[in-house]
Amino acid sequence: MSGIVRCADPVPAERLLRLGNALRRLRPLTLGAVEGRITEFCFKYQAVRLVETHFPEGERVNPRDDWDDALFHFLRMVSAKDWFEVDWEVLDELYNCWLNDPEGSYNEDLAAYLTGIPVKVYGFSENDFECYTGLRVLAAMVNEAHSDQVSADLLEDLGIYRIGAVTIEETLERVRATDFSGRPEPLCWLPEMVGIAAANTGNVLLDTTFEWGEWWPEFFTWADDLERVRAAWLEAKPVAAHLEAFKEWLAEEEEVDGEKIRLMVDVLLGEQEGGDEDGE
């Protein structure tokens, strides 16, 4: 550079201006910028590798796509094959956070699903408990870890008075010994709901809970857990559908007086006529 501007060899102004224009387009290269660019390529490589490994005969990734397009392309193929239920809600949330804060680390949070499996899990979460009072009552009846989900005031408001008189073990034993199949939907699925609430179904998707801030994407990984997750989904799929129907049933009266919650409790405790819940 010093050779261009030395005084003994004046450079024509026109040439200097051209040089100045070129320099204005240049930026210093920071290590952070290099890391950012190479990270993008690395993420894209990992997304392409997922597609090529699991769907070698499937639709190729468009070379012009970004890594997140490639990841979603892969997950759409996973959904189409019904390997498991993709947790689009979590992915959408992370994606929107990334869009709203491009300089943050949300791209890395989303990219963690290049390693981890974004599978939807069905254990009752704090969000479920906030949305469905019935699930709080159910969980408190059958799971020691959730026994603080209901207060005496709430039970009184709902008109439920007998829960405290029955232990969790007694309730679980009673559910095990009872045939609910004669009950109308969704009460016929109560044993499944109790299993989820107690986290003792033996199915990893039904017994696992997602909580924001406590979940890590690598809980299940593409490399180590895919077959286990697919096998678990085969069992969990009908139960997951029952759970959704059960939630809808509960939601129908969330703002009412708890009639359905009382019905659920009565059926679980064997106090409701009209069924053969005693299994005798």
Place this chain on the structure above:
Amino acid sequence: MNRVIAALLTVKPRQIQAVELLHRLYSRSTPPDTATLLQMGPEIEAALRDVQALSGSTGKVVKRCLELSAVPIQSPPNGF
């Protein structure tokens, strides 16, 4: 000469694998296709690890420099 500057001047220039790799990736007329990307994948991952390690080391140097106490210098640069 300031000891810190003297120490920094002894650092030899280092080739950054990621820079050379990025130059190759961006000098193409089209983005790399999937086959090329898969072929270059291990190299990309190695370059990322390298630049992350370098970034970490650089961060440590900067942090330690920022913690240094200010000392007067014998010959201030022109303009001061």
